[in-house]
Amino acid sequence: METIYALSTAPGRAGVAVLRISGAGAGAALEALTGARLPPPRMAVLRRFIDPETQGPLDRGLALFFPAPASFTGENVVELHLHGGRAVVAGVLGALARLPDLRAAAPGEFTRRAFENGKLDLTEVEGLADLIDAETEAQRAQALRQMEGALGKLYEGWRARLVRLLAHAEAEIDFPDEEVPGDLIAKLGPGIAALGDEIAAHLDDGRRGERLRDGVEVAIIGPPNVGKSSLLNRLARREAAIVSEEAGTTRDVLEVRLDIGGVPVTLADTAGLREAAGAIEREGVRRALERAERADLRLVVAAPDAGGFDLAREGDIRLLNKIDLGAEVPAGIIGVSAMTGAGLDALEAALSERVGLAYGASEHPLITRARHREGLTECASALARAGEGGDADLVAEDLRLAARALGRLTGRVDVEELLDVIFRDFCIGK
Structure with missing residues (x-):
């Protein structure tokens, strides 16, 4: 994957400007800009930045190196803390542009790489965006809780329970001759009903989180x-x-x-x-x-x-x-x-x-986007159908749809988990 760079602070005249580099070539880029070896991981060091082509001075500031995977994106990441003058920033960006195998980042690309590398789920990505846009104290508190994973953990907990229910249903269908307890579908009813009730209560929130995010x-x-x-x-x-x-x-x-x-x-x-x-x-x-x-x-x-x-x-x-x-x-x-x-x-x-x-802000995770509400509503409808019982194939399909709807909320849709649960719970094929 290409190494990318971008200014992380707002453009314009300022005391300090922060520039980020992410990718396999981030360390080499820092060495080229400083003419020195990489600093110890996660330690701010004072460096003189130079143009690698002309060796002319660009600025004097702080450099930090975050080796993968312990970084925001999960890749090697470099942060440059520069003086915030326009000429300084333009000079460093120009020097980076001339280095081989580096390119300017697309909008949101650092956060996208963090998601793709498992550092953030989709709800945490949305929480980060909301935190940046927060105008009031209550908005900040809600966005910070979501960015720290409160909403994602709730949805992932529900999804894990759904995966287990689905795995039991699939076991009865796919492994009828193995050591699987009989009448599994009928025994799933209480678990399906309990999960459906929790999701329904979460949906019945008066759109409080969305109002707080968008404004009353x-x-x-x-x-x-x-x-x-x-x-x-x-x-x-x-x-x-x-x-x-x-x-x-x-x-x-x-x-x-x-x-x-x-x-x-x-x-x-x-x-x-x-x-x-x-x-x-x-x-x-x-x-x-x-x-x-x-x-x-x-x-x-x-x-x-x-x-x-x-x-x-x-x-x-x-x-x-x-x-x-x-x-x-x-x-x-x-x-x-x-x-x-x-x-x-x-x-x-x-x-x-x-x-x-x-x-106002709540201690409990709240729905903050129409995307969440649509996915949860779809999940609740599928659970309601599955809770009616009937043919095992139909129950399993509704549970599969419910799990998929929840997985879309955090960005996790993992079919392999079903086999893990089946083999762990029932020891199929031993």
């Missing part, structure tokens, strides 16, 4: 002139929306991204809900209704002079704005003033509690 949608709805845009500006702590006393100012859905209790939230200001005065406002009202319908949480805003609570439904947070005008706040409603900021702390606390309870 919160819509601000209410009649015109109740202060929805002013409230958005207060929560965003900036002038994100135009505020005017003229009714119908907000025509489209305006979004602001916030961190509420460690959970990423997209807060959407919508058009005032009323009988529209024209085609543009009518479209704005239509979009507002559509956004309110698909939102995970709704803030229903009313005002003493405008009403608005008739739009509320169960589960909404109800806000009475303009309490600076002296209005009485009914029980169960949060009073706020977008003008003075009064009541904003109570609103933010209520939002943080609701969002955190419903979508």
Whole structure:
């Protein structure tokens, strides 16, 4: 396999830039760049980097060597910690490009090699991507657990149990004349049912992990002139929306991204809900209704002079704005003033509690992608069919489909495991 190299830190001016080389030729590339022998494994050493062609100096920095298989990719890996100037990075990259049998890495190629060499499974690869993209504390915690293997271990544990069930079914079919206990298919029922129940419970999570990864949608709805845009500006702590006393100012859905209790939230200001005065406002009202319908949480805003609570439904947070005008706040409603900021702390606390309870980080591994949900749903359906019993060939086929669906989640689909379990459990052919 070719030796690859790439800049691992963001391009541009910086104090330090990290460049990685991976492959059989990584060590030779480091020796060519330094004119010195390889440093001890996993020990940072100060080196002077030179252009192998001209012997001209390029930089002075740290070099590390990670021999296979104890490296990120499972191959020989070199890390160069350079000064982060553009000219320095360009000079070292240019020198590497001129070395034989080296090439620039394709996007994601280092991580792909880590997967292909068994250093990461697919869920850990996805966790790594999520960790890099994490914007909030809860996202970071969830992504780190997944990258460290919590989700993959759960799925691999289920898959191992499925492989065992399938091996027993295959033993009854393929080795009827050997020393195999009779009526194995009927005895598989409790194990199939228990596994199916666990997967069903995992699927019944309210899409909590996906919401945490992608963000929770919160819509601000209410009649015109109740202060929805002013409230958005207060929560965003900036002038994100135009505020005017003229009714119908907000025509489209305006979004602001916030961190509420460690959970990423997209807060959407919508058009005032009323009988529209024209085609543009009518479209704005239509979009507002559509956004309110698909939102995970709704803030229903009313005002003493405008009403608005008739739009509320169960589960909404109800806000009475303009309490600076002296209005009485009914029980169960949060009073706020977008003008003075009064009541904003109570609103933010209520939002943080609701969002955190419903979508915050969990100690248990959560489904984070539609790919996982689709695979688990397919697995659960196949288990349900297998649990009905019947012909041994059909039960075995459904178990095989279930195991394959789980294997796709982590990237492991290993038919040889079946024979290992069969021979270990039943000593076939002894």
